[in-house]
Amino acid sequence: MDHISPVLWQFLQKWLTHFPLFPPEASKIAPQVDALFYFMVLVSLIGLTIVILLIVGFSILYSQKRHPQAVQIEGSTLLEATWTIIPLGLFLVMFVWGALIYFRVYTPPANAMNIYVVGKQWMWKVEHPGGQHEIDMLHIPVGQPIQLTLISQDVFHSFSIPAFRVKREAIPGRYNTVWFEATRTGTFHFFCTQYCGTDHSKMIGEVVVMTPDDYKKWLAGSTSGDSLAQNGERLFASLSCNACHNARPDARGPNLANVYNARLTLSDGQTVTADDAYLRQAILNPSQHITQGYAPIMPTYQGQVSEEGVIALIEYIKHLDSDYRIQQTLNTTELLPDSEGGKSAPASLAPAAQKETKP
Amino acid sequence: MSAATIISLPDQSTARIPKVNFLTKENGLLSWLLTTDHKRIATLYLISITFFFFIGGALAGLIRLELLTPQTTLMAADTYNKVFTMHGVIMVFFFLVPSVPATIGNFLIPMMIGAKDLALPRINLLSWYLYMIAGCMAIYTMAAGGVDTGWTFTTPLSTHYLNTHVISTGLAIFVAGFSSIFTGLNFIVTIHKMRAPGMTWFRLPLFVWSNYAASILMVLGTPVLAITLVLVVLERTMHIGVFDPTYGGDPILFQHLFWFYSHPAVYIMILPGMGVISEVVSTFSRKRVFGYTAVAFSSVAIAIFGFFVWAHHMFIMGISNYAALVFSLLTMLVAVPSAIKIFNWAFTLYKGSITFETPMLYAFGFMGLFTIGGLTGVFLGTTGTDIHLTETYFVVAHFHFVMVGGMLMAFLSGIHFWWPKWTGRMYPEKISQLAAVVTYIGFNFTFFPQFILGMLGMPRRYAAYPPEFQALNVFSTAGATILGVGYLLPMLYLTWSLKYGEIAGDNPWQATGLEWQTQSPPLTENFAEIPIVDHEAYDYEWLEKQTAARQQQEVA
Amino acid sequence: MTDSAAVANSAMAETGNSHHGEHPPYQRHHFETVDQQFDATNFAMWLFLLTEVMFFGGLFTAYLIMRNWYYQAFVAGSHQLSIVWGTANTAVLIASSFTMAMSVWSAEMRRKKSLLVYLCLTLVFGLVFLGIKGIEWHEKWEKHHVPGVHFSVESFVNPQSDPAVYNEYHDAPLAPDMAQKTEEYFFLYFAMTGMHALHMVIGIGILVFMIFRARSGAFTNGHVTFVENFGLYWHFVDIIWIYLFALLYLISRH
Amino acid sequence: MNEQHELEHHVVSPKTYIIIFLALLTGTALTVLASYIDLGEWHIAPGITLFWNPVVNLAIATGKMLLVVLFFMHVKYSTKLTKLTVVSGLFMFLVLVGMTLSDYFTRAWGRW
Numbered sequence A: 001m002d003h004i005s006p007v008l009w010q011f012l013q014k015w016l017t018h019f020p021l022f023p024p025e026a027s028k029i030a031p032q033v034d035a036l037f038y039f040m041v042l043v044s045l046i047g048l049t050i051v052i053l054l055i056v057g058f059s060i061l062y063s064q065k066r067h068p069q070a071v072q073i074e075g076s077t078l079l080e081a082t083w084t085i086i087p088l089g090l091f092l093v094m095f096v097w098g099a100l101i102y103f104r105v106y107t108p109p110a111n112a113m114n115i116y117v118v119g120k121q122w123m124w125k126v127e128h129p130g131g132q133h134e135i136d137m138l139h140i141p142v143g144q145p146i147q148l149t150l151i152s153q154d155v156f157h158s159f160s161i162p163a164f165r166v167k168r169e170a171i172p173g174r175y176n177t178v179w180f181e182a183t184r185t186g187t188f189h190f191f192c193t194q195y196c197g198t199d200h201s202k203m204i205g206e207v208v209v210m211t212p213d214d215y216k217k218w219l220a221g222s223t224s225g226d227s228l229a230q231n232g233e234r235l236f237a238s239l240s241c242n243a244c245h246n247a248r249p250d251a252r253g254p255n256l257a258n259v260y261n262a263r264l265t266l267s268d269g270q271t272v273t274a275d276d277a278y279l280r281q282a283i284l285n286p287s288q289h290i291t292q293g294y295a296p297i298m299p300t301y302q303g304q305v306s307e308e309g310v311i312a313l314i315e316y317i318k319h320l321d322s323d324y325r326i327q328q329t330l331n332t333t334e335l336l337p338d339s340e341g342g343k344s345a346p347a348s349l350a351p352a353a354q355k356e357t358k359p
Numbered sequence B: 001m002s003a004a005t006i007i008s009l010p011d012q013s014t015a016r017i018p019k020v021n022f023l024t025k026e027n028g029l030l031s032w033l034l035t036t037d038h039k040r041i042a043t044l045y046l047i048s049i050t051f052f053f054f055i056g057g058a059l060a061g062l063i064r065l066e067l068l069t070p071q072t073t074l075m076a077a078d079t080y081n082k083v084f085t086m087h088g089v090i091m092v093f094f095f096l097v098p099s100v101p102a103t104i105g106n107f108l109i110p111m112m113i114g115a116k117d118l119a120l121p122r123i124n125l126l127s128w129y130l131y132m133i134a135g136c137m138a139i140y141t142m143a144a145g146g147v148d149t150g151w152t153f154t155t156p157l158s159t160h161y162l163n164t165h166v167i168s169t170g171l172a173i174f175v176a177g178f179s180s181i182f183t184g185l186n187f188i189v190t191i192h193k194m195r196a197p198g199m200t201w202f203r204l205p206l207f208v209w210s211n212y213a214a215s216i217l218m219v220l221g222t223p224v225l226a227i228t229l230v231l232v233v234l235e236r237t238m239h240i241g242v243f244d245p246t247y248g249g250d251p252i253l254f255q256h257l258f259w260f261y262s263h264p265a266v267y268i269m270i271l272p273g274m275g276v277i278s279e280v281v282s283t284f285s286r287k288r289v290f291g292y293t294a295v296a297f298s299s300v301a302i303a304i305f306g307f308f309v310w311a312h313h314m315f316i317m318g319i320s321n322y323a324a325l326v327f328s329l330l331t332m333l334v335a336v337p338s339a340i341k342i343f344n345w346a347f348t349l350y351k352g353s354i355t356f357e358t359p360m361l362y363a364f365g366f367m368g369l370f371t372i373g374g375l376t377g378v379f380l381g382t383t384g385t386d387i388h389l390t391e392t393y394f395v396v397a398h399f400h401f402v403m404v405g406g407m408l409m410a411f412l413s414g415i416h417f418w419w420p421k422w423t424g425r426m427y428p429e430k431i432s433q434l435a436a437v438v439t440y441i442g443f444n445f446t447f448f449p450q451f452i453l454g455m456l457g458m459p460r461r462y463a464a465y466p467p468e469f470q471a472l473n474v475f476s477t478a479g480a481t482i483l484g485v486g487y488l489l490p491m492l493y494l495t496w497s498l499k500y501g502e503i504a505g506d507n508p509w510q511a512t513g514l515e516w517q518t519q520s521p522p523l524t525e526n527f528a529e530i531p532i533v534d535h536e537a538y539d540y541e542w543l544e545k546q547t548a549a550r551q552q553q554e555v556a
Numbered sequence C: 001m002t003d004s005a006a007v008a009n010s011a012m013a014e015t016g017n018s019h020h021g022e023h024p025p026y027q028r029h030h031f032e033t034v035d036q037q038f039d040a041t042n043f044a045m046w047l048f049l050l051t052e053v054m055f056f057g058g059l060f061t062a063y064l065i066m067r068n069w070y071y072q073a074f075v076a077g078s079h080q081l082s083i084v085w086g087t088a089n090t091a092v093l094i095a096s097s098f099t100m101a102m103s104v105w106s107a108e109m110r111r112k113k114s115l116l117v118y119l120c121l122t123l124v125f126g127l128v129f130l131g132i133k134g135i136e137w138h139e140k141w142e143k144h145h146v147p148g149v150h151f152s153v154e155s156f157v158n159p160q161s162d163p164a165v166y167n168e169y170h171d172a173p174l175a176p177d178m179a180q181k182t183e184e185y186f187f188l189y190f191a192m193t194g195m196h197a198l199h200m201v202i203g204i205g206i207l208v209f210m211i212f213r214a215r216s217g218a219f220t221n222g223h224v225t226f227v228e229n230f231g232l233y234w235h236f237v238d239i240i241w242i243y244l245f246a247l248l249y250l251i252s253r254h
Numbered sequence D: 001m002n003e004q005h006e007l008e009h010h011v012v013s014p015k016t017y018i019i020i021f022l023a024l025l026t027g028t029a030l031t032v033l034a035s036y037i038d039l040g041e042w043h044i045a046p047g048i049t050l051f052w053n054p055v056v057n058l059a060i061a062t063g064k065m066l067l068v069v070l071f072f073m074h075v076k077y078s079t080k081l082t083k084l085t086v087v088s089g090l091f092m093f094l095v096l097v098g099m100t101l102s103d104y105f106t107r108a109w110g111r112w
């Protein structure tokens, strides 16, 4: 060993010890994805081994030296059917198994805590419901389903957390969602994986998974004062949405209280659910879907309000149930000390969790 | 591997290359530039795509050098982006799509079916000119500063957020697309209408079948790419269009239209290569391809099903989950015909009489590497695992395994196999066997680590990456150097053999195809008289009788 | 299968009894028979039309999606198109298709004079079509309805400002954001009719060339391939227009 | 050889062409008329409605297309191969449009 130059030796040592062959499994879905992955690796290895064995075996057995005269064979329907049906069967197993995981990853549970993520060239802006903003960082509590609502301000980006085995494209003009539940604390990379221009490779950030207690502390420490919904309320007033959307009987626009997740009937007879995507559409392209009984008079706010503004508005509308006044005074900071006694589940902090009470 | 070859070279002391052949028929530059002879056009193509391959290869070298270190040491991020974009564009549209069809296919299809030329010789020449025009536009783009969209032109990045040469690249690909359409169209017409008497569909060599299938894809898929690029160009110039949400468009629509072509395009890239493998495996095991009909139909099945799976490139983009389900299922179906082919080739060896000349070595390389590449394709086609693996180096490794490990191997296999027919001279066997082994080793070193990188989550198209990925990247770069040598070697010794190679004679491999029954290099009209076909493809007994009869004649 | 058998048979028959000199001058050397040549070029033309179908297919897909999303904008945009001009143009193009079919028939019957007449008629109809298209486009230009170039939504947010259209359809004003989407409609309108017109221009170029050739009797000597294939192209362009007319002009007139 | 050619190669009579021509003009008149009448709609299921106007519109266009293809373009008298080419063109067109739209239409299903 002495012959090897110390520099090279250090280098080798560093490599051999820092040689991850396998990413950490840090979310609830990760072991499930990996199980499928290993199943597929196994099947592939077996398939590959069979192919290689056949080729090498026949090459040895029937090389010209050993077997100078070839025997002409037409084929064999039985054999061919075998290697049609067996791979097909295996592939179908993979398909079904994969589809189950896919639906799980892209169907957030009802109690998930919602965090908004806005991608732009070349950074990630994370908006917590409590009003905390982060750039290229994402703080989350362990053991709590987190739903990310992703949108891009310009081009396609893609939010990928390898340790959680989840990834979702952030595209302009539309919300995409993904969810996960971290199972261990720590810091993990997240990447922008969709090519998005010059500094694509700099759109890297870190997910910090914390214990619920640490998370609470972090929330308290990094609040900017107002929650998203409160920002939304301010916008609602300054954009004079309330000129039309107010509870007065002569209001020109529909009452927005409890509109979130309600079934709406449109003027062309179709019905839609007023989810995030619908609300966003209603603000930016109001005339695309006209609610029954109203005139298409709402102006578009395209260009007047940023993606973050839209998010705040939506967050505000989400919380517009009859007792929203009380809600609005709920400041995350003030709430924190209370919850320490007893029901300490961080879920109760998240505004998103409050909608559970709704049917 | 030494004495036990089936090469039946003529007596080298007396052997001569026929004085009249397609290479010597006319002389002068103009006779080449205005030729309508499919073999000459194939030669022109061969030279031009080799040129582009080495440009693309040099760019690949730059990519690998940059990725040696985690930081952007060699070049700035936007230079890197241009480099991989041009690498992808050149390799896909200017090398791999025309590789086997426009060179080997062009050279062989008329001969294999016993015709004097393709049905539309002037269109064939036109398609080469279109290719060259497109090529010049691509070179111009590079010289003028390049383009950094990635070869997939994702909107709205390509339409509004870049100020590089998107338009000239788009138009270059548009023109190259029409070159490819005309080639495909020509093949289909030729195969339908120009077959020699007695050459029924089920007597066609499998190479013809697979090129036929690829041609269907070219004819039906490429126009969609063309119109998509036109729309991108319009959107870029007029600042209004159907792809950018700011103007009310839908970027996912672009993805649909782009992949409607570009998924079938990957089968355009692989099918002709599969045809080469069928010919080579049969010849060097001196045995009829196992299950001829299954192999023939699997080509057509790939071509047809290949059209129904395009959205597997969009699983995480926010297409409907139900659509993802359907496209994933169909992806599984399209993988099966490839499996059929692999096993049928393997069983062609069974009870054969196998020798291991260079084309056969490359063919073995193809079978192993394509199986790995294809099976990892299934990982990506499975929705659940694709979420994790998409847009990482796993994908990069997948497609290099199928495109480089698959198609490029097949291309080299075919070039070596038909080199004696094309030039009348043999390539040097020993050194070329060495080159085949070197490429195989280099290839695995380069691209296998990338699977692990992808599993670890390293995103593709990254100029700089977190240091924990470095070790595997160093492996990969080292492998690429070996690989580069592996590709440089054939270039050198094949050129050498043009002058010094042994004279090959009509049928050095004792193969059965019609192309081997004429002189090497062939006449301009291919055959002294149009053959009448009375035997199946790969009928070695027929060949033996034929040879015996000829020997008798010579004795008499 | 049958046609290939036919080719094979006639090839054999020919090797039996014909000498080299007997080939008609228009037979290219690499074909065995004139029939084979005709079949091959005809089939090639069909394949080319296949690519054209897919080429326009991309545009139609985009159109269908946008129309679904922005239905009102598409209706309002469509009302801006003149149904009279549109119908007239459809009739003109159908007529030119008819005369083209008759040209092919004349060539097959070896009637040089009638071939020339029908070809010229086709040419005239083609030019008339482009002329009308030009008038329509010009109108769009005047009304600021060319997307990307000082596009104005005035006629849509305030239909009364455009009395000619308003008096006919009494369109309700569009909300500003929907009105903006009419630009999307006109983008597709120009892309689709433009692409179609480009095909017409190319066709007209070939027509002129054909008329010159026909004057020297090129297509009335039994070799009708070129006329026949061009006819296919011309009819195809007609078919595209039939759909464009249905989709762009007739969205909702009631 | 030429006679043989003539036999194989069916020549459509001008009479047929005139009939088709008139039929096409009638079709054009019909679509224009139809577009001025509100043909109503069909509520297949809550939220899914079929409007008759575009359906009729496209049906007439398709009818016209068939006339042109079958008679003007002689497909009715052509080989199986030509017919197959035409059908495969239409089929691929429908695949492109249909499978793309299937994504758009199923996006609203479920919760996403």
Ligand code: HEA
Pocket (backbone or CB within 6 Å): A043, A044, A046, A047, A048, A051, A086, A087, A090, B152, B266, B267, B269, B270, B312, B313, B331, B332, B334, B335, B336, B338, B339, B342, B343, B370, B371, B372, B373, B374, B375, B377, B378, B380, B381, B382, B386, B389, B390, B391, B395, B398, B399, B402, B403, B406, B407
């Ligand atoms: C020659 C080119 C080529 C070929 C042939 C293929 C073949 C296949 N490809 Fe690949 N693919 C590409 C080129 C190609 N691909 C490229 C260039 C990209 C990236 C584009 C980009 O984004 O830049 C890509 C990306 C890509 C993706 C998208 C990844 C992503 O971005 O998320 C997917 C997903 O489904 C996929 C799937 C497949 C499948 C299922 C096959 C199948 O056809 C493979 C079938 C073959 C086999 C299955 C092997 C043989 C089987 C056996 C021997 C049986 C073994 C035995 C048992 C199982 C018992 N490919």
Ligand code: HEA
Pocket (backbone or CB within 6 Å): B053, B054, B055, B056, B057, B058, B060, B061, B062, B063, B064, B084, B085, B087, B088, B089, B091, B092, B095, B096, B149, B150, B151, B152, B396, B400, B403, B404, B408, B446, B460, B461, B462, B463, B480, B483, B484, B485, B487, B488
């Ligand atoms: C036919 C297709 C083809 C071929 C043959 C290759 C060949 C190679 N490719 Fe390529 N590749 C693509 C198609 C292809 N690639 C595509 C479509 C992409 C995606 C682009 C995108 O994301 O938009 C891609 C992307 C891509 C990447 C990912 C870039 C990124 O995402 O950041 C990498 C990285 O390793 C890579 C490497 C290589 C290497 C090492 C080779 C080697 O096999 C090449 C070896 C050949 C040579 C080295 C040439 C011969 C030698 C010389 C000419 C001597 C001179 C050599 C030097 C100066 C070094 N390729």
Ligand code: CUA
Pocket (backbone or CB within 6 Å): A119, A120, A122, A156, A157, A158, A192, A193, A194, A195, A196, A197, A199, A200, A201, A203
């Ligand atoms: Cu953002 Cu890549």
Ligand SMILES: [Cu+2]
Pocket (backbone or CB within 6 Å): B262, B263, B266, B310, B312, B313
């Ligand atoms: Cu694909």
